Amino acid sequence: MAKDKKRTAKPSKRSAPARRLAAQQMYRCEATVAAGLEDIAQDELRRRLGPDARLQALARDQVEPGVVRFDYTSDLRLLLQLQTVIAVFLVRQFAVPRPRALLGDEHFRALLQQIATACDLLPGATYQTLYLGAAGSDTAVMARLKQELSSHTGLAVAPDEGDLLIRVRRTADGTGWETLVRLSPRPLATRPWRVCNMEGALNATVARAMALLTQPKPNDCFLNLACGSGTLLIERLACGPARRAIGCDTGIEALACAQTNLIASGYGGLGELHAWDARALPLPAQSVDALCADLPFGNLVGSHAENLELYPALLAEAARVACPDALFVLITHEVRLMEALLNQSAEWVTVEVRRVTLGGLHPRIFVLRRH
Ligand SMILES: C[S@@+](CC[C@H](N)C(=O)[O-])C[C@H]1O[C@@H](n2cnc3c(N)ncnc32)[C@H](O)[C@@H]1O
Incomplete structure (x- = not known):
């Protein structure tokens, strides 16, 4: 599926490395982390991704604890290897006053492209269901969004937990809305080695x-x-x-x-x-x-x-x-x-x-x- 193009390169008088960077795809990403461990997750991002990840500074009293934001310019599959983050999301912002506008042709196509970018990272049959995480996810608009997404992606709507998690929320500055698509069908905290689960097991x-x-x-x-x-x-x-x-x-x-x-x-x-x-x-x-x-x-x-x-x-x-x-x-x-x-x-x-x-x-x- 086509890549999610957020920023395009402009011809300019920049140096060659700067031009290369500008020509690269820039993904806005958000990692969720157990609150209190944000700095450790940031260290891992720096260690594994180097300069391809531009981390946003953590505020001293984070308004949103448990969130690490970064822009990323390399292979998204590398994000699936992160070990100290619970999940990674691809973020897209829309300058719209209400989520209803996401159903409009241009925005809806952009959202489908965002979803395709996430789904294309893993083999075809990985995703079977989708679910929407949003305040008011049972409103008529969200129900319609779910149905439209389902019919365009071929993924069934899951009542609760599904494979493809899409979050819809207001932007932090309140001027628009943003969609977040999780890059893995399960949280990264769910390790493949955990074949025996014990009550009280540590995350x-x-x-x-x-x-x-x-x-x-x-x-x-x-x-x-x-x-x-x-x-x-x-x-x-x-x-x-x-x-x-x-x-x-x-x-x-x-x-x-x-x-x-x-x-x-x-x-x-x-x-x-x-x-x-x-x-x-x-x-x-x-x-x-x-x-x-x-x-x-x-x-x-x-x-x-x-x-x-x-x-x-x-x-x-x-x-x-x-x-x-x-x-x-x-x-x-x-x-x-x-x-x-x-x-x-x-x-x-x-x-x-x-x-x-x-x-x-x-x-x-x-x-x-x-x-
Ligand atoms: C909170 S659980 C540990 C869970 C573990 N971190 C995991 O992820 O599965 C605490 C463990 O302490 C063990 N335990 C309690 N008293 C102990 C003792 N005196 N010596 C060794 N283990 C003990 C219990 O059997 C239990 O498995």
Whole structure:
């Protein structure tokens, strides 16, 4: 299908590289991210896409947390490889007062072209259904838009979640409307390796950000305490090699789930899984370089009463096995308990605390360094 042409090159007296850039397709993009991790997503965009991505600065108090905007001038397929973003959208703005105008011939053709640009990135049969995400998506105009899009694309309208997600919303300055088309049929956070899902499993993009916060190095002995279905362990291995990568959990079902996922990830031969209690690890003192944990925090796994006993014991045992300067990156919703324990800790220094938004909750990621 035809490419989405947003800006065209004008003949000018610009230098050759500037002319090349001007002649390139410029895509306006928006990535959704777990709120609180925007800077980590921006780092990944810079690392993977280099100068082809022009990032918009993050405001200090982002009006819209969890959003990273950028202009992009290269192969859109590269955006499907991003690991710390939940989804990437192609954005198109229309200087129209009402969404009804999107049904007009010129704008509707532009919207179809935007959709074609997204659909053409993946094999033909990938998209079967479409759905519209918009405030007032059940209004007559939105219903008509859905039907028109369906009949022109051949995609069936999905009542709820579908393959092709199209969002329609007012532009931030309120002067027009914009359409956002997701570049993948599922969020990028849905990893192909997750063949065994466990209640309470960590969002993989958050796990990737946490693994990156351990500053991974090839010679690391990495330990994922209370590993559950293996999300942090697998995302750490996906960051690069480690001397050892260990996951441990007391739940036999969780370990079986982690094993299945580890094999599906292709890192089966690189990760170890053990039925160890995180409060009493059969590891020598000062033998671990980096640690991660998604601790039980009371809603789905464990209880507050159990955490009162588990957290101090786990922090003490982690401190015993950690090498000097080792980083321990953990996530929990038990913020007061964790802060109280860390205030008293002679072993762990708090480097950073991040408030993230996940499924309507606001857990914190604590980055700790061993004294
Ligand atoms: C929030 S879940 C971890 C989920 C995991 N991050 C995932 O993505 O699947 C917490 C895990 O802590 C484990 N756990 C609880 N107490 C433990 C202990 N004393 N030692 C090791 N694991 C423990 C539970 O079995 C559970 O799998």
